[in-house]
Amino acid sequence: MTKYNIHEVDKILDLAQEIGVKRVVFFNFIPVGRGRENLEIDLSPEEREDFLRHVYKEMKRRKMEIISTAPQYGRVVNQLSGGEDVSPTHFVVANDPITRELTEFIGGCGAGRVYAAIEPEGTVTPCVFLPYPVGNLRTKSFWDIWMDPFMENFRDRDRLEGFCGRCPYKLICGGCRARAYNYFGDVLAPDPGCIYNSAEWRKLQEDVLKIKVKVSPLVFK
Numbered sequence: 001m002t003k004y005n006i007h008e009v010d011k012i013l014d015l016a017q018e019i020g021v022k023r024v025v026f027f028n029f030i031p032v033g034r035g036r037e038n039l040e041i042d043l044s045p046e047e048r049e050d051f052l053r054h055v056y057k058e059m060k061r062r063k064m065e066i067i068s069t070a071p072q073y074g075r076v077v078n079q080l081s082g083g084e085d086v087s088p089t090h091f092v093v094a095n096d097p098i099t100r101e102l103t104e105f106i107g108g109c110g111a112g113r114v115y116a117a118i119e120p121e122g123t124v125t126p127c128v129f130l131p132y133p134v135g136n137l138r139t140k141s142f143w144d145i146w147m148d149p150f151m152e153n154f155r156d157r158d159r160l161e162g163f164c165g166r167c168p169y170k171l172i173c174g175g176c177r178a179r180a181y182n183y184f185g186d187v188l189a190p191d192p193g194c195i196y197n198s199a200e201w202r203k204l205q206e207d208v209l210k211i212k213v214k215v216s217p218l219v220f221k
């Protein structure tokens with residue numbers, strides 16, 4: 001979801017309903033590659049919050065499964081359902097005691113916790129959107145890479161910095177670690193896409209703007 005298509009959410013859902021889709025997954029914007037310098041296409045924390053709240057309500061109204069890979073969706077689902085519904089991974093919204101229990105272990109960002117990515121030449125990264133090479137399958141087993149001490153950064157949410165580290169929802173959300181890495185170069189930094197981290201978002205906007213002005217003074221004439 002970006003600023004380019006946020007206004008099309010209802011149309012996408014109408015189409016999905018019309019053709020009998022069972023589950024719609026809205027992918028979060030992750031600033032890989034040139035994403036950081038194109039910050040203006042990312043949703044603000046307020047826009048993301050409104051969007052997540054809206055799609056949860058639409059899920060109830062339309063009686064179809066609607067999910068987002070934004071880990072804050074876990075928090076929004078919890079808050080709007082009074083703790084009844086849970087969205088533990090990026091692929092399900094459930095309402096049963098077992099999934100509710102599991103959510104505190106597998107909830108929110110799954111990078112290095114419930115999945116990893118393998119690049120064509122064997123490099124393993126914690127997530128497809130997190131280009132941090134943890135090891136290579138040509139020289140190490142997947143198990144050894146999976147158990148690398150760096151991966152503990154994703155599993156121990158007490159390590160998180162900023163409000164993410166103090167947040168009561170960190171076990172079911174934890175913020176998108178790929179967004180933290182690509183925006184701040186630190187997998188433990190706060191996810192600036194969350195309404196609770198609006199101050200980080202504003203600071204990021206200022207930083208990116210300064211770089212743009214420096215690189216191309218004509219852009220902001």
Ligand code: SF4
Nearest residue numbers: 164167173174175194
């Ligand atoms: S502050 Fe961090 S952990 Fe808490 S809801 Fe926001 S992104 Fe998730």
